[in-house]
Amino acid sequence: xxxxxxxxxxxxxxxxxxxxxxxxxxxxxxxxxxxxxxxxxxxxxxxxxxxxxxxxxxxxxxxxxxxxxxxxxxxxxxxxxxxxxxxxxxxxxxxxxxxxxxxxxxxxxxxxxxxxxxxxxxxxxxxxxxxxxxxxxxxxxxxxxxxxxxxxxxxxxxxxxxxxxxxxxxxxxxxxxxxxxxxxxxxxxxxxxxxxxxxxxxxxxxxxxxxxxxxxxxxxxxxxxxxxxxxxxxxxxxxxxxxxxxxxxxxxxxxxxxxxxxxxxxxxxxxxxxxxxxxx
Numbered sequence: 031x032x033x034x035x036x037x038x039x040x041x042x043x044x045x046x047x048x049x050x051x052x053x054x055x056x057x058x059x060x061x062x063x064x065x066x067x068x069x070x071x072x073x074x075x076x077x078x079x080x081x082x083x084x085x086x087x088x089x090x091x092x093x094x095x096x097x098x099x100x101x102x103x104x105x106x107x108x109x110x111x112x113x114x115x116x117x118x119x120x121x122x123x124x125x126x127x128x129x130x131x132x133x134x135x136x137x138x139x140x141x142x143x144x145x146x147x148x149x150x151x152x153x154x155x156x157x158x159x160x161x162x163x164x165x166x167x168x169x170x171x172x173x174x175x176x177x178x179x180x181x182x183x184x185x186x187x188x189x190x191x192x193x194x195x196x197x198x199x200x201x202x203x204x205x206x207x208x209x210x211x212x213x214x215x216x217x218x219x220x221x222x223x224x225x226x227x228x229x230x231x232x233x234x235x236x237x238x239x240x241x242x243x244x245x246x247x248x249x250x251x252x253x254x255x256x257x258x259x260x261x262x263x264x265x266x267x268x269x270x271x272x273x274x275x276x277x278x279x280x281x282x283x284x285x286x287x288x289x290x291x292x293x294x295x296x297x298x299x300x301x302x303x304x305x306x307x308x309x310x
Contacts, residue, residue, distance in 0.1 A: 037164065042157045048077035049152040052085070053145065056131075060123055064115045066108055073118075074105035084156045087127035095121070162239070169237035173274050173295050174210070177221050177233055180298055181208050184305065186223070199266045202230045215262045217255040225268075225308040232259060233293075233301070234271045241278035248277060248285050256288045272298065 052072060058065045059072075072078040083090045096102055099117060108115045126134060130148040133140040140148075182188075187207050195213040196202060203209055203224035212222045219232040234252050238244040248271065256269035269288070274295035282292060293301045 037161050038157060041160050041164075042153060044077050045081070045156040045160065046149070046153040048075075048081040049084075049149045049156065052078055052081040053149050053152065056134075059119060060134075064112065064119050066112060066115045069115050069119065070105040070108040073103055073108050080156050080160075081152055082122065084152050084159075085122055085127065085131070086125035087129065089155060089159070090121075090125065166237055166239070169274055170235055173235040173237060173272055174220050176295065176298055177235065177272055177301070178208075178210065180302055181221075181223065184302065197262075199230070199263055202266075204228075214259055214267070217258050219255070219259075223305065225305065227308040229266055229268055229308070230263075231268045231270055231291075231305070234269070236271055236273055238273070238275045238277055240276055241281070244275075244277040245281050248273070249281050252290060253285055253288050256290050270301070272301070 052059075055068060055072070058068055072082050079092075083092070083095060090098075092103075095118075098121065099114075101107070101114065103118060108118070128135055130151050131140075131144075133144055178188075185206070189203060189207050189209050191209045191212045192201060195215060197215065202214075203222055205224045205226050205228060207224040209222050210220065212219050214222070214232065220235045221233040223231040223233065225231055232255075234255065236247040236252065238247045252269070252271045259267045259269060268291065270291035270293060271285070272293045272295060273282075286292060291304070293304075
């Protein structure tokens with residue numbers, strides 16, 4: 031209920047402009063031969079590229095688009111490789127939303143009303159996704175900041191994070207030290223803490239807005255990392271996760287079988303209590 035409408039209203043104008051431009055360009059985009067200059071312009075502009083991918087039903091992510099095409103999509107590739115540019119346009123042509131673009135299947139001219147509906151619907155879809163992505167990122171950053179502030183209050187010393195992956199416990203924080211965004215082996219930890227008993231606690235910060243999403247964030251991402259760290263570093267590494275948002279209880283129970291320690295954003299004092307308990 032407290033979601034700010036301002037974020038949506040602030041993002042919508044740019045999404046609307048991008049949808050207007052891309053949809054008005056459809057006759058040129060879908061013509062033969064492919065307009066490589068226009069396509070390169072759309073791909074090079076993040077807002078245009080989002081609107082272009084959101085023509086499909088359902089919208090196609092960058093990762094999915096490049097997975098299907100088996101290549102990275104770039105403005106340079108669109109300008110220099112006609113065959114690849116045609117593949118990109120053909121993919122969108124084949125998956126374009128028939129509800130938003132009914133005139134394409136009937137091969138008739140679009141009415142002004144149909145164009146208006148298609149543009150608004152595309153802009154709404156792109157804006158919602160952008161706001162949700164921004165919200166998850168902001169919540170994760172806030173949670174990471176709360177953990178860092180707790181450690182600072184405990185007089186822990188922040189040390190530089192190595193630029194290369196940490197492969198030995200000798201490179202991990204010592205008691206009373208911590209580092210952020212560190213890669214341990216092949217997996218990233220949001221905060222690595224040197225406990226007083228010389229063990230290290232890796233805290234991952236996860237935010238979820240639905241039960242389904244919570245399984246990915248907790249049971250897949252964190253559990254995988256915990257198992258990898260246990261295999262590589264053994265008992266020297268403890269894994270914990272700080273959670274914020276909506277998480278299905280059953281998934282939380284399952285995650286603790288790894289084992290993983292669970293802390294909640296609204297009760298980070300539990301993390302403080304655990305850290306202090308390692309003094310003994």
